[in-house]
Amino acid sequence: MSITQTTTCCYCGVGCGIVVTKDAHQNITLVGNENHPVNKGMLCSKGMNLHYTVNDKTDRLLYPQMRYNKNMPLQRVSWDVALERTAAVFKTLIKKHGPDSVAFYASGQCLTEEYYVVNKLIKGFIGSNNIDTNSRLCMSSAVMGYKMSLGEDSVPISYDDLELADCLFVSGANPAWCHPILWRRVEAAKEKNPSLKIIVSDPRKTQTCSLADVHLQLNPGTDITLHHAIGRCLIEDGKVDQDFINNSTNGYEKYKATVFEKSVFEAAIICGVAESDIRIAASFIGNTKGFITMWTMGLNQSVIGTHKNLSLINLNLITGHIGKPGSGPFSLTGQPNAMGGREVGGLSNLLPAHRNLTNESHRNEVEKFWQIPLGTISAKPGLTATEMFEELNTGKLKAVWILCTNPLISLPDVRIAEAGLKKAKFVVVQDISNKVETLKYADVVLPAAAWAEKEGTMTNAGRYISYLSKIVEAPGEAIPDAEIICRFAKKMNFKGFDYENSSAIYDEHAALTAGTHIDISGLSYTILKEKGAVQWPYPKEEKGFGTARLFTDHQFYTPDQKANIQSFGDENQSEPLTPEHPLILTTGRIRDQWHTRSKTGKVNKLNQHISESFLEINPADAKARSIADNDVVEVLSLRGNVRVKAKFSDDIKAGVVFMPMHWGKILGSDLNRVNNLTNNLVDPISKEPDFKFTAVEVKPY
Numbered sequence: 001m002s003i004t005q006t007t008t009c010c011y012c013g014v015g016c017g018i019v020v021t022k023d024a025h026q027n028i029t030l031v032g033n034e035n036h037p038v039n040k041g042m043l044c045s046k047g048m049n050l051h052y053t054v055n056d057k058t059d060r061l062l063y064p065q066m067r068y069n070k071n072m073p074l075q076r077v078s079w080d081v082a083l084e085r086t087a088a089v090f091k092t093l094i095k096k097h098g099p100d101s102v103a104f105y106a107s108g109q110c111l112t113e114e115y116y117v118v119n120k121l122i123k124g125f126i127g128s129n130n131i132d133t134n135s136r137l138c139m140s141s142a143v144m145g146y147k148m149s150l151g152e153d154s155v156p157i158s159y160d161d162l163e164l165a166d167c168l169f170v171s172g173a174n175p176a177w178c179h180p181i182l183w184r185r186v187e188a189a190k191e192k193n194p195s196l197k198i199i200v201s202d203p204r205k206t207q208t209c210s211l212a213d214v215h216l217q218l219n220p221g222t223d224i225t226l227h228h229a230i231g232r233c234l235i236e237d238g239k240v241d242q243d244f245i246n247n248s249t250n251g252y253e254k255y256k257a258t259v260f261e262k263s264v265f266e267a268a269i270i271c272g273v274a275e276s277d278i279r280i281a282a283s284f285i286g287n288t289k290g291f292i293t294m295w296t297m298g299l300n301q302s303v304i305g306t307h308k309n310l311s312l313i314n315l316n317l318i319t320g321h322i323g324k325p326g327s328g329p330f331s332l333t334g335q336p337n338a339m340g341g342r343e344v345g346g347l348s349n350l351l352p353a354h355r356n357l358t359n360e361s362h363r364n365e366v367e368k369f370w371q372i373p374l375g376t377i378s379a380k381p382g383l384t385a386t387e388m389f390e391e392l393n394t395g396k397l398k399a400v401w402i403l404c405t406n407p408l409i410s411l412p413d414v415r416i417a418e419a420g421l422k423k424a425k426f427v428v429v430q431d432i433s434n435k436v437e438t439l440k441y442a443d444v445v446l447p448a449a450a451w452a453e454k455e456g457t458m459t460n461a462g463r464y465i466s467y468l469s470k471i472v473e474a475p476g477e478a479i480p481d482a483e484i485i486c487r488f489a490k491k492m493n494f495k496g497f498d499y500e501n502s503s504a505i506y507d508e509h510a511a512l513t514a515g516t517h518i519d520i521s522g523l524s525y526t527i528l529k530e531k532g533a534v535q536w537p538y539p540k541e542e543k544g545f546g547t548a549r550l551f552t553d554h555q556f557y558t559p560d561q562k563a564n565i566q567s568f569g570d571e572n573q574s575e576p577l578t579p580e581h582p583l584i585l586t587t588g589r590i591r592d593q594w595h596t597r598s599k600t601g602k603v604n605k606l607n608q609h610i611s612e613s614f615l616e617i618n619p620a621d622a623k624a625r626s627i628a629d630n631d632v633v634e635v636l637s638l639r640g641n642v643r644v645k646a647k648f649s650d651d652i653k654a655g656v657v658f659m660p661m662h663w664g665k666i667l668g669s670d671l672n673r674v675n676n677l678t679n680n681l682v683d684p685i686s687k688e689p690d691f692k693f694t695a696v697e698v699k700p701y
């Protein structure tokens with residue numbers, strides 16, 4: 001007998017709906033959910049092959065393990081032994097060195113319920129804000145961009161707006177590969193409406209560019225200069241919305257003065273694009289009724305990432321293209337639940353429901369709700385992703401608990417993380433895979449349930465909250481991440497973690513949002529199961545599918561309800577190029593792999609697309625170095641080196657090289673791992689690393 005259930009894809013931030021069928025042997029097959037508002041039956045290659053990751057359990061962690069001291073091997077133990085030892089070590093460290101001596105490093109792939117309990121545990125009960133996630137590596141500049149311009153981290157649009165727009169500006173993103181189903185919707189919209197104008201800015205001519213009316217192939221790090229130049233053209237051509245500017249924004253005059261500091265000609269030289277192309281892009285924007293800006297890592301992963309975000313959002317604000325159909329600034333979430341994590345306050349500088357950590361009354365609201373003494377939540381932001389591993393090295397941080405992520409591939413200048421884990425007094429690794437490199441450093445290993453083995457919710461890039469079903473049993477003794485955290489909290493003797501099921505965790509999270517701008521107090525598992533996906537806010541009185549569009553009244557979430565047009569210089573602050581390291585390395589995703597390949601790496605069909613890491617290089621740069629196509633080359637930076645095959649491409653600008661982010665150690669060698677090369681510079685506002693600009697040299701090997 002087979003059973004059919006609906007759920008949500010766990011890879012990218014698009015959040016596609018899936019229908020899964022399970023047979024009598026617990027094997028599953030799947031198809032896209034035709035009734036889901038996001039994907040309407042479509043799935044990309046990753047989603048289509050997701051069932052292989054569930055059916056193949058050969059690489060799974062099956063039971064808790066522990067080593068009794070650093071020199072001993074991991075040994076199988078019971079859940080009680082593993083969690084009691086962990087609780088005992090945490091209690092000792094906290095007593096001796098204070099609550100900030102321990103930290104949790106989690107993931108944008110955690111379910112909202114998992115995020116909620118970890119955040120509650122450390123902020124409300126341990127008394128430290130040392131929780132950060134790999135969302136810091138991808139979304140934190142967008143969070144700060146939204147906060148500084150609109151008052152809160154709030155995506156104004158709905159996916160349906162993509163089909164209502166007349167002009168899309170994709171800046172620093174390759175959605176054709178990284179948000180494929182959303183881009184299929186844009187392709188369909190363009191086919192239906194050929195006058196839909198698409199502008200793409202990217203140093204690489206990606207798949208997304210094949211749909212572009214104009215591709216601005218800019219030099220890395222010059223995005224603000226480009227956005228300012230477009231802003232200047234719009235002002236010069238009288239294409240700004242003066243009423244909107246006067247009534248609904250602050251800061252326009254300063255912005256105008258800033259963008260007029262450079263001529264469009266000067267900007268074109270700096271950006272390495274034709275002045276005429278900048279003017280064409282501006283004319284598309286200036287003559288449109290609906291204008292959406294879309295961006296992701298090309299802007300976010302930068303030492304000036306917050307300012308890059310703001311400079312793009314400014315184009316929506318000066319033209320009044322926000323809060324109306326087919327218009328708004330749209331940050332494309334990288335991970336499936338980066339937004340859900342932010343909703344529960346799952347970063348070191350956030351509180352639940354977009355409350356401010358530094359605001360005492362906000363802290364008190366949360367403390368009362370969690371029934372803990374006032375003053376328990378620290379006002380001091382905790383360590384961010386990169387800071388955690390730096391502080392393991394200095395010895396200030398003693399213990400780290402890593403769940404659902406592999407920092408030994410994904411962190412910048414990754415040898416800092418390696419050295420940090422080596423020095424750590426205590427490391428807990430909670431994961432699904434027995435192949436993650438972090439296991440080498442783990443004192444305690446906790447096996448977690450994977451996708452389809454647990455239920456919960458996620459929020460995608462468009463504020464749609466979706467339900468994920470439990471479809472099969474987890475293998476061995478693996479249990480859901482939220483249950484692991486709650487069991488640990490009880491071993492620590494903390495009250496408030498006695499949830500009957502994940503629905504109860506969800507209800508508590510939803511109740512804590514009541515009265516805020518992300519109020520979902522009207523939403524329950526029952527409604528989510530019935531409707532598939534709904535958009536927040538979803539207050540008690542809501543009866544439909546939530547709130548499609550924010551700011552329709554042009555009242556923003558700032559104190560005076562006006563949006564802020566922010567002004568700043570356009571200088572790049574990245575690592576300088578030198579004669580020894582004259583090329584710019586930029587990193588990113590490829591179409592058929594997901595992050596550190598724990599899941600996609602075991603699917604043959606996906607590995608067939610691109611089977612190994614590579615260096616994309618312009619033939620002119622290669623020939624100047626006597627490198628032939630497919631030669632093995634050595635890439636060097638001030639931090640380290642890698643050895644990969646050179647792949648010639650005219651699609652990448654001369655002076656720029658590209659490597660994918662996905663590969664780590666293979667057969668003990670880390671020479672595929674691009675983060676051997678990257679630097680640990682971060683944006684001072686968002687603390688997001690500068691993955692898109694590393695000074696390197698390439699040599700024949």
Ligand code: SF4
Nearest residue numbers: 009011012016044047
């Ligand atoms: Fe999954 Fe994203 Fe592909 Fe949709 S677009 S199927 S969410 S990976």
